[in-house]
Amino acid sequence: MITKEMIERINFLANKSKKEPLSEEEKAEQQKLRQKYVESFKKNFRGQLEKIEIVD
Numbered sequence: 001m002i003t004k005e006m007i008e009r010i011n012f013l014a015n016k017s018k019k020e021p022l023s024e025e026e027k028a029e030q031q032k033l034r035q036k037y038v039e040s041f042k043k044n045f046r047g048q049l050e051k052i053e054i055v056d
Contacts, residue, residue, distance in 0.1 A: 002040045006033055 013030040016022060022030065 002037055006036065009033060010037060 010030065010033045013022065013026055013033070016026070017030070
């Protein structure tokens with residue numbers, strides 16, 4: 001599950017990368033956080049899709 005702090009950290013690293021190059025550690029952290037975010041998004045989206053009931 002993605003927490004508010006994780007999203008804030010993702011945004012911080014994204015903004016920092018626009019201003020200056022990230023260190024290798026920060027790049028690895030950013031990639032790890034983004035991967036967790038995408039996995040969480042997919043899981044939540046799949047759950048929503050599975051709950052859809054088509055009615056004629």
